[in-house]
Amino acid sequence: MPLRLTFIGPPGSGKGTQAKLLREQGFLHVSTGDMLRAEIGGQTERGMAIAATVAGGGLVEDALLNQVVDAFLASHANESLVFDGYPRTLPQARHLAGCDLAAAVFFEIHDAVLLRRLGDRVIGIDGTIYDMKLHPPPPGVVVTRRADDNPEVHRVRLAAYRREEAALREFYEAAGLARVIDAERPMDEVKAQVAYLIKDLRSSRPV
Numbered sequence: 001m002p003l004r005l006t007f008i009g010p011p012g013s014g015k016g017t018q019a020k021l022l023r024e025q026g027f028l029h030v031s032t033g034d035m036l037r038a039e040i041g042g043q044t045e046r047g048m049a050i051a052a053t054v055a056g057g058g059l060v061e062d063a064l065l066n067q068v069v070d071a072f073l074a075s076h077a078n079e080s081l082v083f084d085g086y087p088r089t090l091p092q093a094r095h096l097a098g099c100d101l102a103a104a105v106f107f108e109i110h111d112a113v114l115l116r117r118l119g120d121r122v123i124g125i126d127g128t129i130y131d132m133k134l135h136p137p138p139p140g141v142v143v144t145r146r147a148d149d150n151p152e153v154h155r156v157r158l159a160a161y162r163r164e165e166a167a168l169r170e171f172y173e174a175a176g177l178a179r180v181i182d183a184e185r186p187m188d189e190v191k192a193q194v195a196y197l198i199k200d201l202r203s204s205r206p207v
Contacts, residue, residue, distance in 0.1 A: 001205055003027075003198070004099060006083040008168060009107030010161040012118040012154070013183045017129060018107075018194050019084040025198065028081035032088075035068050036060060066095045073099055090167045097175070102201050104172035105194070106165075107183035111158060118154045121145070135187055 005027075007015035019029045036054070039047040046067060053060050069086060087093040093104075109117075120132040122143040130137045137143050172178040181193050 002078055003080040003102050003201060003205070004083075005081075005102055005198075005201075006087065006096070006104050007107060008087075008104055008165070009183060010109065010114055010158050010165075012114050012121065013107040013109050014187065014190055015105075015107045015183075016084050017187065018181075018190060019082045021191055022082050022194070022198075025195075026080055028076060028079055030072065030081050030083050030086070032065070032083075032085040035072055036065075039068055062089065062091050062095070066092065069096070087168065089164055090171060093168055093171050101177060102205065103179045103197070104168070104177045105179045105181055105197065106169060106172075107181050107190075109183040111162075113184050114158065115151065115154055119151065 007019050009015040016031065019027075019031075023029055036050055040051045040054070041047070046064065049064060050060055050068075053064075065086070083096075087096050117131060117134075120134075122130050122132060122137065122145055124130065124137060124141050124143050128137075130141075130143060169178060179197055181190060181197070183190060185193070
């Protein structure tokens, strides 16, 4: 039976890295950005509306984003997947409630640790993210920093995330779907936590 998860955490918490690693276990890694880019590339009426919003620097409204998610789920009905970056808001979480979600996994990390981690973040030309202290790039690998990787931008984004997080946690705790990962641990330990969680979820679901 397909297993559907959502990873929830602030930028830099490692949820995207762990979601990508789940490809090894047959999961689709579903990022909001990837879904929107696919819609834009398809040049559908919906895709053109999204492109216009993005080009103007705006955020895609919930109703339109929910349509994209619904279309994606319909075309991958029999596949296990992990959402990365959706839902971000309580209305989005309510919309996702009918998709047979197995768990909402919260990547817990203190703000001070997160801001330190973001300050040490660099990216390889292939998109791989490295931490210069904890997970440095191999010798010879060319890295760069994102243009928006600066402390003030990080604080603004973190504050925006924290405003939504409390409502999402309350919603998923009430639904019995909230799970917690200690995202401050080294990457391999976080991966082990995720693997244990998935094993537990699979053992408790009908075949």
